[in-house]
Amino acid sequence: MGELNRATTSGRYLVWEYLVRCWRRYLVSSLAEAVGTPLLYLLALGVGLGALIDAGPDQQSLGGVSYLDYIAPALLVAAAIQVGVGESSYPAYSRFKWTRVFWGVTATPVTPAEACEGEAIFIATRMLAGSTLYYLVLLAFGAAGGPTGVLMIPIAVLTGIACAVWVLALGARMRSEGGAFNVLFRFVLVPMTLFSGSFFPITEIPPALRWLAWVSPLWHGNELARGAALGGLEFWPAVGHLAYLAALLAVGLVVARRCYRSRLVV
Amino acid sequence: MSGPGAGMPRPPPVTSSRCRWPGVASVGVTIWEGSGPKAQQGRPAPGTTEPAPAAPMIVARDLRKSFPVKSGPDVEAVRGIDLDVARGESFGFLGPNGAGKSSTMRMIACVSPRTGGELSILGLDPELDGVRIRGRLGVVPQQDNLDDELTVRENLIVYGRYFGISRAECRKRATELLDFAQLVEKADAKVETLSGGMKRRLTIARSLINSPELLLLDEPTTGLDPQARHVLWDRLFRLKHQGVTLVVTTHYMDEAEQLCDRLVVMDGGRIVAQGSPAQLIAEHSSREVVELRFRPGEQEGAIDAVSSLVDRIEALPDRLLLYTDDGDVTLADAHALGLRPATTLVRRSTLEDVFLRLTGRSLID
Numbered sequence: 001m002g003e004l005n006r007a008t009t010s011g012r013y014l015v016w017e018y019l020v021r022c023w024r025r026y027l028v029s030s031l032a033e034a035v036g037t038p039l040l041y042l043l044a045l046g047v048g049l050g051a052l053i054d055a056g057p058d059q060q061s062l063g064g065v066s067y068l069d070y071i072a073p074a075l076l077v078a079a080a081i082q083v084g085v086g087e088s089s090y091p092a093y094s095r096f097k098w099t100r101v102f103w104g105v106t107a108t109p110v111t112p113a114e115a116c117e118g119e120a121i122f123i124a125t126r127m128l129a130g131s132t133l134y135y136l137v138l139l140a141f142g143a144a145g146g147p148t149g150v151l152m153i154p155i156a157v158l159t160g161i162a163c164a165v166w167v168l169a170l171g172a173r174m175r176s177e178g179g180a181f182n183v184l185f186r187f188v189l190v191p192m193t194l195f196s197g198s199f200f201p202i203t204e205i206p207p208a209l210r211w212l213a214w215v216s217p218l219w220h221g222n223e224l225a226r227g228a229a230l231g232g233l234e235f236w237p238a239v240g241h242l243a244y245l246a247a248l249l250a251v252g253l254v255v256a257r258r259c260y261r262s263r264l265v266v
Numbered sequence: 267m268s269g270p271g272a273g274m275p276r277p278p279p280v281t282s283s284r285c286r287w288p289g290v291a292s293v294g295v296t297i298w299e300g301s302g303p304k305a306q307q308g309r310p311a312p313g314t315t316e317p318a319p320a321a322p323m324i325v326a327r328d329l330r331k332s333f334p335v336k337s338g339p340d341v342e343a344v345r346g347i348d349l350d351v352a353r354g355e356s357f358g359f360l361g362p363n364g365a366g367k368s369s370t371m372r373m374i375a376c377v378s379p380r381t382g383g384e385l386s387i388l389g390l391d392p393e394l395d396g397v398r399i400r401g402r403l404g405v406v407p408q409q410d411n412l413d414d415e416l417t418v419r420e421n422l423i424v425y426g427r428y429f430g431i432s433r434a435e436c437r438k439r440a441t442e443l444l445d446f447a448q449l450v451e452k453a454d455a456k457v458e459t460l461s462g463g464m465k466r467r468l469t470i471a472r473s474l475i476n477s478p479e480l481l482l483l484d485e486p487t488t489g490l491d492p493q494a495r496h497v498l499w500d501r502l503f504r505l506k507h508q509g510v511t512l513v514v515t516t517h518y519m520d521e522a523e524q525l526c527d528r529l530v531v532m533d534g535g536r537i538v539a540q541g542s543p544a545q546l547i548a549e550h551s552s553r554e555v556v557e558l559r560f561r562p563g564e565q566e567g568a569i570d571a572v573s574s575l576v577d578r579i580e581a582l583p584d585r586l587l588l589y590t591d592d593g594d595v596t597l598a599d600a601h602a603l604g605l606r607p608a609t610t611l612v613r614r615s616t617l618e619d620v621f622l623r624l625t626g627r628s629l630i631d
Contacts, residue, residue: 010430011428014427014428014430015428017424017427018424018427021416021420021424022413022415022416025415025416099411099412099413099414100409100410100411101411101412101413102411103377103407103409103411104407104411104412104425104472105428106377107375107377107400107403107405107407108400108401108425108428108429108476109397109398109400109401109428109429109430110428111397264377265377265378265379266333266372266378
C-alpha cells in the first residue's frame with residue numbers, strides 16, 4: 001500500500017479539540033463521577049474495611065501503613081484505567097461503527113493516524129482531570145501521602161493511556177456490535193483490578209501465578225504511585241516500572257495508528 | 267417571469283442575493299473575503315483571468331481497485347476505467363449497486379489507494395499528495411457521518427477546523443452555509459432532531475466549508491422522499507450554475523438527468539457508455555417507449571404478438587417495454603392486434619432505458 005497520507009502538524013490537536021467539545025456535553029456528570037466514585041471506595045474499603053484490617057494482629061504486612069493509605073494510590077490509578085478503557089471502548093468505537101464520524105474526519109486533511117493520536121490525547125486529558133479530582137479527594141481524606149504524592153496524577157495518566165491505546169487498536173479492528181469489549185471488561189479489566197497489588201500485596205499470590213501481576217500495567221502503576229505517595233520505592237525498580245509502561249504506550253500507539261489506518265483507508 | 271423585487275436598486279441577480287453562494291470557488295462569484303485559509307491557496311483570485319489550460323479536475327487511465335477476500339480471489343470492484351473531468355463540469359456515475367461507483371469515488375476522494383492504473387486529482391497524485399488534495403475537496407458520503415450530539419452549527423464549525431480554518435472564519439462560514447442549506451432555524455438544534463433531508467442538506471453544507479474546488483457527492487438523495495430530493499437538487503443546481511465542479515454517483519436516472527452535463531454508465535466495474543444524457547438516449551434507445559402492463563399470466567402470450575410491431579422489446583417482470591419512434595402509432599397498432607393490456611403508457615426514453623439496453627438489467631431491483 002502506498003503512502004496515502006502525510007502527517008500534518010495540527011490534525012491531532014483538531015481532533016482533540018472536537019472531542020473536548022463533545023465532552024462539554026457530559027462534563028458535569030463525568031466530573032461528578034470522578035469525585036463520587038473515590039468517595040464511595042474510600043468510605044467502604046479504606047475506612048470501613050480498613051478499620052478491621054488495621055485492628056488485626058499483623059501490623060507490618062502492608063509495610064506499616066494504614067489500609068486506607070495502602071489502597072488510596074492504587075484506587076487512584078485504577079480509576080484512571082477505568083476512565084481510559086471506558087472512553088477508548090464504546091465511545092471511540094462508535095466513531096467507526098455507529099456515528100461514523102471518523103470517516104468524515106479523514107475525508108479532510110486529517111489522517112487516520114492523527115485521528116488516533118487526537119483520540120489518545122483526549123483520553124489522557126480526561127484522565128488528567130479525573131486523577132486530579134481524585135487526588136483532591138484523597139487529600140481531603142488525608143490519604144494522599146507526602147508532597148511527592150502529587151506525582152500519582154501523571155503516573156495514573158501514563159498507566160491509563162498505556163492501556164487505552166490498546167483498546168483503541170482493538171476497536172479499530174472490530175466489526176461486531178462491541179461484544180469483545182464486554183469480554184475485555186469482565187475477563188481482563190476486573191481480574192487486573194483485583195490481582196495487581198491494589199488491595200493486597202502480590203506476595204500473597206502463589207509464586208506460580210505472580211507473573212500475572214508482573215505483566216499487569218496496573219501493578220506497575222500501583223508500585224509507582226505507592227512509591228510516590230508513601231516512599232520506599234528504590235530507584236532502579238522505579239525506572240523499570242516506568243520503562244514498562246512507556247514501552248506499552250509506545251508500542252500500543254504504533255499498533256493503534258496502524259489499525260486506524262487500515263480501518264479507514266480501504 | 268416577474269422581475270426583481272420592487273424597489274430593489276441593484277440589477278437583477280441571477281439567483282436571489284440571499285442564495286448567492288459565497289462558499290464556493292468559482293469564476294465570477296464572490297468567494298470568501300478576509301484572511302484566506304490554507305484551503306484557498308493556489309487558487310486564482312476572483313476576477314483574474316482564467317489560468318491558461320487549467321489542470322483537469324480528474325484524470326484516470328485504466329484505474330483499478332480490488333479488495334482482498336479472506337477465502338477466495340480478490341473482488342475486483344473497478345476493472346480499468348478512463349475518466350476526464352474538466353473544471354466546471356457536472357459529471358455523473360450512473361449504475362446499479364455494486365457497479366463500482368462508490369469505490370471509484372473513494373479513490374477520487376483520496377481515502378482509498380488504487381490497486382492499478384493512473385489517477386490524478388487537481389493535477390496531483392493521491393498516493394503522494396492525499397492530504398493536499400483532500401484540503402481542496404468537498405465530500406458528501408453515501409452514509410451521513412454527522413455528529414448527532416452536537417448542534418447543526420457546531421457540526422459545521424468543527425468540520426471547518428479540520429481544514430485548518432480559524433475559529434472566527436468557521437463561525438462566519440457556518441452562518442452563511444446555514445442560510446444556503448435552509449437550516450437557519452435549526453442552527454442550534456442537535457443533529458439527531460433533524461429529518462433525513464435536513465441531515466443531507468447539512469452534510470452538503472458541511473462539504474462546502476472549505477470552499478472546495480471539486481465537490482464529490484455519493485448518492486446524495488438516496489433514501490429521501492421526493493420533496494426532500496427536489497429541495498436538494500435545487501441546492502446542487504445552484505452550485506452547478508456557480509461553476510462548481512460536481513461529481514455525482516447515483517442509481518436514479520432522473521437525478522443524473524437533472525444534475526449531470528456528462529455521465530458514464532458503469533456496470534460490473536467497467537464503463538459501458540458515456541456522453542450527455544441526451545446523447546446516451548439518442549445512441550442507445552429510441553425516441554419513445556410504450557409500456558404495456560398486463561393482467562397476471564397474460565404477458566407471456568403477448569410477447570410474440572408485439573414483437574412484429576417494433577425492433578426492440580424489453581420484458582420486465584411486470585410489464586413490456588416497446589421501443590419506437592412514435593409511441594401513439596405503436597400503441598394503436600398493438601390495440602389493432604387485439605391486445606388488451608390492463609394499463610398503457612406512452613413516454614419518452616430515459617436513462618433507465620439506456621441502462622436496460624446496455625446491461626439487460628434495471629437500475630433499481
